[in-house]
Amino acid sequence: MPTTSVALSPYSHGRLSLPNRIAFLATVNNLGRNRAITPELVAFYEERARGGAGLVITEGLSVHPTSVPNGTVPLAFDKELVPGFARLADAVHANDRPIVGQLWHVGRQALWNPGMQPWSPSPGRDPYSGSTPHAMTDAEVLEVMDGFAQSARNLADAGFDGVEIHGAHGYLVTQFLSPSSNQRQDRWGGSTTDRSRFVVEIINAIRERCPDDFVVGLKLTAHEYVDGGIDLEEAQAIVSRIVETAPVEYLGVSQANFSPSLEYHVPDLSFDDVPFAHLAAGVREVAAGTPVMAMAKVPDVETGSDLIERGVADLVGMSRAWLSDPHLVRRVERGETPRPCTYCNTCWHYIHTGRPVTCIYAPETGRELEARDEEASPxxxxxxxxxxxxxxxxxxxxxxxxxxxxxxxxxxxxxxxxxxxxxxxxxxxxxxxxxxxxxxxxxxxxxxxxxxxxxxxxxxxxxxxxxxxxxxxxxxxxxPVVDDLDGAAAYSLADAWETRAELGGPVVIVDEMEDDPTYAVAISLANDGHEVAVVTRRDAVARNVAYVSRIGVLRRLDEAGVVLHTQLLPVRVDDGVLVARHVFSGKERRLGPVKTIVRAGPLxxxxxxxxxxxxxxxxxxxxxxxxxxxxxxxxxxxxxxxxxxxx
Ligand SMILES: Cc1cc2nc3c(=O)[nH]c(=O)nc-3n(C[C@H](O)[C@H](O)[C@H](O)COP(=O)(O)O)c2cc1C
Known part of the structure; x- marks a missing residue:
């Protein structure tokens, strides 16, 4: 049955005019080459436009030479690249969808390949990349602001409908906004007003340089989940300042940064659905009518409609659901079920290890051109x-x-x-x-x-x-290969799980998969009251889990009291005590009592x-x-x- 969901109805507010309220959020895809637009990258967006996205938001685009995290990130600040951006805008417009370019400066969060000392408001070390930034001078602050404005102008020249300023996830704009990363004493730091000045002046500079009908959106972190960082109350103060002095067409509400809170910015399947909707609702309270876009694990159009109907948000953004199904909206309009996202974060794992984006079971994602050839094949x-x-x-x-x-x-x-x-x-x-x-x-x-x-x-x-x-x-x-250990029979992970009610503890899981299911079983058994240890021959566990989800795995293992042993190979059980050998030194050690041995792989x-x-x-x-x-x-x-x- 075709649907008449509120999320799929057209939306108009000020300069914003959208065919529906479901946006495709900014999503790094690593399909650019030599820092420019490629046919593969155009096809990636074109497919989501064809699939009915109400607004196509590009991946982060670089606004200044001090923010070129890797060779696939297109440079919005470079006028030479305007023709490439125009091809992208044309492809999206050909499907009657609007497109905004996300303006991105990484600041000190120089994740992949800092070619130079990164810039940031203050010299504090970045907790994720470990980089120690150069504290920007007043002139450099103005230069980067000019980079944002020039990039917006270039995109306007390329035919884009607008830009979205990336003020979320701990990048440069967040670094200015956050009391935890901005310790400046000049006009760019201190009070909320002064910390907000950078983004306020960027918005105003873009307005001056771009046509009147040009859309300016802002994606914000409404809670950093770090000590001394932005919390909802501070985010509300920032938003109040922005709507008073530099109103935008929409506010995208995100959360977290690249610290241990990183896991929250792309909540995986272990989280409930829409776990951060309260942040969007909180921002909307002070947004003075500015449309608010909710995001983060909104699994389907129906849930999006519910958020709008409940007054949590005016718009809904999704990233991963568009990776598992590039035709998400069209399918719902036709009464079909889109391919649901599992939120396994394999997509994130791929782009953060330098590969083109992928999905565990969407054949077209990251290879849209090839997929079109397949469709046309006899x-x-x-x-x-x-x-x-x-x-x-x-x-x-x-x-x-x-x-x-x-x-x-x-x-x-x-x-x-x-x-x-x-x-x-x-x-x-x-x-x-x-x-x-x-x-x-x-x-x-x-x-x-x-x-x-x-x-x-x-x-x-x-x-x-x-x-x-x-x-x-x-x-x-x-x-699974389930070899018994000298002195003890072994279970497979699946058998151990199925017969968990009868398992005797302590339980030792021999980890040969380094994958989510192993840890999920370990955590569940521990939560059921067993003493559980995981033993791996590797120097760390969970190497096959996307880093962003690995944080949660390691957190939950620790919360459940699971003991981790690395670089050890179990060799035998002596009188109920597990003996393991160090993989490099060969030295044996007694790890402690064990009742049940579980082999998690290999396969x-x-x-x-x-x-x-x-x-x-x-x-x-x-x-x-x-x-x-x-x-x-x-x-x-x-x-x-x-x-x-x-x-
Ligand atoms: C592969 C991938 C790439 C992303 N790239 C960006 C980006 O360039 N800019 C940005 O603001 N957020 C980026 N994000 C975060 C998303 O825009 C979004 O905030 C987050 O994934 C939560 O939405 P979702 O649950 O619908 O995926 C990315 C997320 C993923 C999974």
Missing amino acids: AASEGRRVRVIGAGLAGLETARVASRRGYEVDVYEESSQAGGRLAREADIPGRERMGLATQWLQKAAVREGARVHLGEQVDAEVIREWNADDHVVVAVGAQ AAARSPVPPGVDAVVVGDASAPRPYEAVFREAHTVAAHLDRIQP
């Missing part, structure tokens, strides 16, 4: 059949894409539930949202015409009876049932156990090119 030859063995992430995506391309598809899954490793992860407290991915994929595959046979095992005999012309895709996944590919002589393609964990996004992408590519892989 359909499968009439009536040809695909037999997929296994309905995990890889099997379901193979089935979805192959059915879409016109194949007759049958998927055989021996267990009674589709989803494989991902669905099992969703049984663990705090990981429930992961299950949405496989539920969506299963429905999508069936909608495309695939037949999913649950509880149906196929063996060599059955396979031999299939038509020799059928494509056979093996997607049987992987199983080994499950055995293929395909007999010799039958041609088959192996995809996903069944060829090599890897992170979800790699498994998914492989299956997607195989299904998109099946006829070339197996003519």
Whole structure:
């Protein structure tokens, strides 16, 4: 049923005129090259415009040579790049969507590649990057302000509808606003009025340099969650000052900065939905009618409508939900279910490790141009059949894409539930949202015409009876290797979880996965009252968890009292005491009493049932156990090119 949600109705206020109230928030994607706009980057935004975003906000764009965090960040301050920005604006406008460019100066939070000593209002060391900044002189403050204004002018020349000043997440504007990072005694520091002067004058300078109808939005941190930093009360004082002296077209309300509070700026699946809505509501109280945009884990359009109806906000921003489904709004308008975001933060992990943005199960994200070629590729030859063995992430995506391309598809899954490793992860407290991915994929595959046979095992005999012309895709996944320890039997993580009511403590989990499910089980068992220790051969735990979520994992492990042992390999249990060996020195040590040993991995590919002589393609964990996004992408590519892989 097509929807008539308030969030999808047009919105007009002053200079702001939007086709709906669901914005695509600023999202670094690493698709730029040589600091300029590329066709890939244009396609990234064009797809979200086509997908119905009410406002397209670009990723942070550099406003000054002292803020060029890496080679993919486009330089808004460079006039030479205006033609590239114009191509981007044109592509978004061709879909009747407005576009604003986010103006970004990182200040001391020089995350990736500070080519020079970063600039900041005060010389205090940055807690995340560790950089010690140069305290800006008065002339340098004016120079950077001019960079903001010139960048806005360049974007206006390129045809942009406006700009959004990035005043959130601990970057330069926040560094001026925050009493924790601004210790200046001159007109740029001290009282709220003086700390706000930098952003107020930037807004006014942009107004002077840009056309009358040019939109200026401001994204603010309404709570830094650090000692002595901005809290809601201080944010309200800042907002009051801004709306009085330099009104903007909208206020985006975000939170946290790149300190230990970093985990809050992109709350992951362990958080409740809309965990920071109270901040938007608090800002709206003092916004004097300026439209307020709520954000952070607004999972769907319906929740967005609810925020608007309850008076929490006027507009709603989403980033990750547009990564898991670039056509989020259009799908809702057509009465379809968008591909829901799991909030696993793999997208964030990718961009913060220098790779193009990705999603664990959105095949087009970060490769929009390639995906268009796939869409245009010829359909499968009439009536040809695909037999997929296994309905995990890889099997379901193979089935979805192959059915879409016109194949007759049958998927055989021996267990009674589709989803494989991902669905099992969703049984663990705090990981429930992961299950949405496989539920969506299963429905999508069936909608495309695939037949999913649950509880149906196929063996060599059955396979031999299939038509020799059928494509056979093996997607049987992987199983944990569960070797007993000298002196003690071992459980797999899944078995330990299933039989947790009978487990004896203390419990030791031998961590070979360095991944979320291991820690979620450890935390749950500890919260149930067990003594739990995690032992890893690595020098740190959770290396496969996005740093931003790792903070939460480490916090929850500590809160639950889980003991962590690194660089150790358990070797035996002597009289109920676990003995482990240091991986580098070889020295043995007695770690303490243990009742239950749990092996969290490694995984080994499950055995293929395909007999010799039958041609088959192996995809996903069944060829090599890897992170979800790699498994998914492989299956997607195989299904998109099946006829070339197996003519
Ligand atoms: C991959 C990624 C890149 C981001 N890049 C930016 C950025 O350039 N500027 C910004 O203000 N916020 C950035 N953010 C934060 C988002 O704009 C948004 O505030 C946050 O993700 C919460 O919204 P969500 O729950 O809808 O994802 C980024 C978030 C992600 C996941």
